[in-house]
Amino acid sequence: MKSRSLRRYRRNLLIFLAVLGPGIITANVDNDAGGIYTYSVAGAHFGYTLLWSLIPITVALVVVQEMVARMGIVTGKGLADLIREEYGFRATFFLMALLLVADLGNTISEFAGLASGMSVFHVSRYIAVPLGALLVWVLVVKGTYRIVEKVFLAACVFYVAYVVSGFLAHPDWKVAMVSTVKPSLHFDSGSLYMIIGLVGTTIAPWMQFYLQSAVVEKGTKLKNYVQSRWDVIIGCIITDIVAFFIIVACAATIYISGNHEIANAGDAALALRPLAGRAAAALFAFGLCNASLFSACILPLATAYYVCEGLGLESGINKRLHEAPTFYSLFTGLIVLGALAVLLLSEQKQVPIILLSQVANGIILPFVLIFMLRLSNREDLMGAYRNTRAFNIIAWVTCVVMISLTLLLAVSAFFPRYIPK
Amino acid sequence: MIYFTELENLPIYDARGEYLGRLVDLGINPSQNPLQVATYLVRTPKNQLLSITHTQLPSISVRAAQTRVPAEEVRPYTPEEDLIRIKKDVLDQQIIDVNDQKVVRVNDVDFDIRPNDGLTDLQIVAVNVGWEAAVRRLLQGVFAKHTIRRVAGLFSQKTIPWEFVNLIEPDPSRRLRLRISYSRLADLHPADLADILEDLSRDEQKSVIESLDDETAAQAVSEISTKMQVALLESIPASRAADIVEEMPPDEAADVLQELAPETSAQVLANMEKEEAKEVRNLLGFEENTAGGLMTTEFIVVGDLATVESAVAALKAFDGSMESVHAIYLIDANANLTGVVPLGRLLLAEPGAALQQLSTDPIISVPFHADEKGVVSLFNKYNLLTLPVVDDNGRILGEVTADDVLDLLISSK
Numbered sequence: 001m002k003s004r005s006l007r008r009y010r011r012n013l014l015i016f017l018a019v020l021g022p023g024i025i026t027a028n029v030d031n032d033a034g035g036i037y038t039y040s041v042a043g044a045h046f047g048y049t050l051l052w053s054l055i056p057i058t059v060a061l062v063v064v065q066e067m068v069a070r071m072g073i074v075t076g077k078g079l080a081d082l083i084r085e086e087y088g089f090r091a092t093f094f095l096m097a098l099l100l101v102a103d104l105g106n107t108i109s110e111f112a113g114l115a116s117g118m119s120v121f122h123v124s125r126y127i128a129v130p131l132g133a134l135l136v137w138v139l140v141v142k143g144t145y146r147i148v149e150k151v152f153l154a155a156c157v158f159y160v161a162y163v164v165s166g167f168l169a170h171p172d173w174k175v176a177m178v179s180t181v182k183p184s185l186h187f188d189s190g191s192l193y194m195i196i197g198l199v200g201t202t203i204a205p206w207m208q209f210y211l212q213s214a215v216v217e218k219g220t221k222l223k224n225y226v227q228s229r230w231d232v233i234i235g236c237i238i239t240d241i242v243a244f245f246i247i248v249a250c251a252a253t254i255y256i257s258g259n260h261e262i263a264n265a266g267d268a269a270l271a272l273r274p275l276a277g278r279a280a281a282a283l284f285a286f287g288l289c290n291a292s293l294f295s296a297c298i299l300p301l302a303t304a305y306y307v308c309e310g311l312g313l314e315s316g317i318n319k320r321l322h323e324a325p326t327f328y329s330l331f332t333g334l335i336v337l338g339a340l341a342v343l344l345l346s347e348q349k350q351v352p353i354i355l356l357s358q359v360a361n362g363i364i365l366p367f368v369l370i371f372m373l374r375l376s377n378r379e380d381l382m383g384a385y386r387n388t389r390a391f392n393i394i395a396w397v398t399c400v401v402m403i404s405l406t407l408l409l410a411v412s413a414f415f416p417r418y419i420p421k
Numbered sequence: 422m423i424y425f426t427e428l429e430n431l432p433i434y435d436a437r438g439e440y441l442g443r444l445v446d447l448g449i450n451p452s453q454n455p456l457q458v459a460t461y462l463v464r465t466p467k468n469q470l471l472s473i474t475h476t477q478l479p480s481i482s483v484r485a486a487q488t489r490v491p492a493e494e495v496r497p498y499t500p501e502e503d504l505i506r507i508k509k510d511v512l513d514q515q516i517i518d519v520n521d522q523k524v525v526r527v528n529d530v531d532f533d534i535r536p537n538d539g540l541t542d543l544q545i546v547a548v549n550v551g552w553e554a555a556v557r558r559l560l561q562g563v564f565a566k567h568t569i570r571r572v573a574g575l576f577s578q579k580t581i582p583w584e585f586v587n588l589i590e591p592d593p594s595r596r597l598r599l600r601i602s603y604s605r606l607a608d609l610h611p612a613d614l615a616d617i618l619e620d621l622s623r624d625e626q627k628s629v630i631e632s633l634d635d636e637t638a639a640q641a642v643s644e645i646s647t648k649m650q651v652a653l654l655e656s657i658p659a660s661r662a663a664d665i666v667e668e669m670p671p672d673e674a675a676d677v678l679q680e681l682a683p684e685t686s687a688q689v690l691a692n693m694e695k696e697e698a699k700e701v702r703n704l705l706g707f708e709e710n711t712a713g714g715l716m717t718t719e720f721i722v723v724g725d726l727a728t729v730e731s732a733v734a735a736l737k738a739f740d741g742s743m744e745s746v747h748a749i750y751l752i753d754a755n756a757n758l759t760g761v762v763p764l765g766r767l768l769l770a771e772p773g774a775a776l777q778q779l780s781t782d783p784i785i786s787v788p789f790h791a792d793e794k795g796v797v798s799l800f801n802k803y804n805l806l807t808l809p810v811v812d813d814n815g816r817i818l819g820e821v822t823a824d825d826v827l828d829l830l831i832s833s834k
Contacts, residue, residue, distance in 0.1 A: 075622065075624075076622030076623035076624060076625075077622045081515075081622075084513050084526065085513050085514060088512075088513055088558070089513060089528060089555065089558035089559065090558060090559055090561075093555075093558075093559055216622070218648075219623070219648045219649060219651070219652045221652060221655065221656075311526075311555065312515075312525060312526025312527075312528065312550065
């Protein structure tokens with residue numbers, strides 16, 4: 001009898017895991033290679049001093065994510081759908097084009113993360129990256145629901161590696177805890193720039209599209225809205241707990257050692273070795289590979305989904321190639337380009353693409369946030385579930401702060417000399 | 422042929438040649454004429470919305486349009502007007518392409534423009550969903566209209582004639598006023614209809630299901646994913662949910678009821694006819710992943726002393742789904758399974774022949790507690806289409822059909 005329930009399983013691939021909520025999955029994808037690198041740098045350069053910023057970041061993340069989850073539940077439509085229906089084709093097209101650029105950059109950094117993580121285990125990038133790309137593609141396109149489910153569940157659990165490596169680094173827990181709750185406001189440009197980086201890597205435009213689609217695909221009902229809100233809150237907290245342990249691990253080792261320079265997240269793992277031991281370094285690198293592969297699966301897939309959704313093209317893994325050519329081209333193209341960029345370009349040459357993607361992210365985020373705020377205030381769409389006045393105040397303040405920070409990050413990416421180190 | 426993208430923002434002048442405003446939307450009044458543009462919505466420079474009727478606007482072209490009345494005679498627009506608004510209700514919205522059985526998003530709308538008795542008739546012809554229309558949307562207002570036509574012409578075009586377009590309107594009263602019906606969907610194959618349903622949002626699904634008859638709704642609901650079945654059945658009144666579940670094959674009905682929230686499930690069962698509810702309750706007692714959990718209770722039994730004639734009579738009296746009947750089962754006075762007669766053998770036999778003679782030998786059956794894998798291997802080994810399920814005493818309880826086994830295999834792959 002159960003057989004029928006799984007009959008159309010492929011259509012539900014976006015949510016991947018029935019056991020985990022969309023909020024928790026989004027949170028795990030959010031801690032991708034780029035995120036891990038940013039957290040490592042924060043710990044390596046500033047020790048424990050920036051830990052306090054994780055709490056306001058968590059709050060902002062909860063505010064934004066709760067809004068999209070609520071929109072998904074109430075309207076039953078994805079964010080790309082809603083934007084298309086309310087703001088027309090042109091706005092959607094440009095948004096999707098920029099999102100594609102941003103996510104290409106993200107995908108490149110996932111494969112770069114995989115390469116640098118595997119280099120810790122002395123595996124050449126020329127082996128790790130093509131194999132990783134192939135694995136990701138085959139898993140998503142040819143994989144069956146049961147296998148994919150198990151693989152992703154395992155990937156989510158493996159984030160624990162960071163918690164363990166945080167403990168192995170023997171941090172000064174007292175200082176770490178105090179720094180977490182007691183803001184130490186140094187308005188020097190260096191730490192400000194770092195905070196912008198932390199915000200930018202934690203709250204990204206693609207997440208909003210992904211989360212809303214995942215909530216819709218999960219079919220969450222209005223009466224389960226409370227559980228869904230908890231799913232979002234727990235997810236946001238998980239994101240920042242992982243971030244916390246990465247910062248702590250690097251603060252306890254690299255920062256203390258005096259040599260703060262790390263070029264990539266793999267460097268961070270290597271730098272852990274003399275101080276925290278082989279096990280901590282290996283766990284850190286393993287966590288990086290795991291996170292990179294996990295995000296390299298979901299990002300290209302999700303991007304292909306909502307680009308097609310917004311433009312009204314056929315999408316879905318359950319469709320055949322000739323039924324959804326754009327969908328498959330986008331998905332495959334992102335993976336192939338992402339992997340090729342890492343294989344063919346030196347790290348220096350990848351920088352402009354990553355910068356471009358950061359700029360694209362910076363341009364999209366204000367629009368996405370403003371669209372979201374306006375949509376979630378529409379009575380005809382949201383009815384009784386539209387934002388309350390109090391929520392609106394918090395949300396607008398959050399959005400204005402985030403928009404300013406992100407714009408600053410995008411500007412600084414292009415004109416680094418205007419941001420003194 | 423003229424496109425909505427070419428009409429949007431068209432400058433409108435009144436009879437004296439004074440600028441009224443720009444065209445923002447077109448309205449069709451389905452109760453008067455389902456194809457004809459009846460109303461032109463114009464936004465004035467003072468941001469007021471005017472409603473110009475078809476008869477007030479004799480001349481319209483890609484450059485401009487002029488009314489035959491002075492500005493004072495043009496009414497302001499009121500939302501009460503029952504109009505299908507092209508920009509608001511059609512453009513960028515999802516529609517059902519009844520011909521291709523797909524849900525698509527509209528990029529542009531095509532109109533036929535022709536003079537008629539001193540007026541200009543604008544008739545809706547098709548919606549445009551291809552790249553060509555997408556390019557037009559992208560360039561609209563940036564380049565001259567003829568340039569856009571040339572550039573867009575380089576891309577592939579895909580149009581859906583208006584007669585095959587089914588708008589989706591979740592609000593039932595507005596649907597009624599705008600004469601939007603889903604009656605054409607009832608003619609589709611349930612599996613195609615289910616595909617369409619899966620592409621719609623929850624409210625839209627609900628609106629389609631609400632307007633279908635119980636039997637069509639049940640067939641379509643049987644084909645959608647369990648998650649959607651649950652969401653859908655929980656969002657409609659329990660009495661209607663019961664009507665739909667009643668029409669579903671008992672094994673599928675039991676599947677759905679198992680997934681519903683316990684209180685909803687109880688409400689639906691309470692609203693069902695006694696007979697059907699009993700059958701489903703019975704099935705709910707069997708464990709998942711066993712032969713009992715897989716079986717349906719819709720099957721045909723006759724006494725093992727009967728003849729072909731009475732078997733045919735039993736077939737005629739059967740009110741379940743005929744497609745799934747591949748064999749009839751023979752039972753003795755204790756309801757023990759004593760024979761299985763494939764339909765083909767029945768067809769070739771003399772009317773007076775004893776059924777027992779036609780039974781397959783040996784009789785393949787499975788106890789209700791056997792696990793799914795055992796069921797699958799029996800189907801494989803004996804090349805079965807159906808398999809009777811029996812209790813420990815050999816009494817028949819139901820049958821497993823090949824399509825259930827196929828589903829099982831595909832989902833566990």
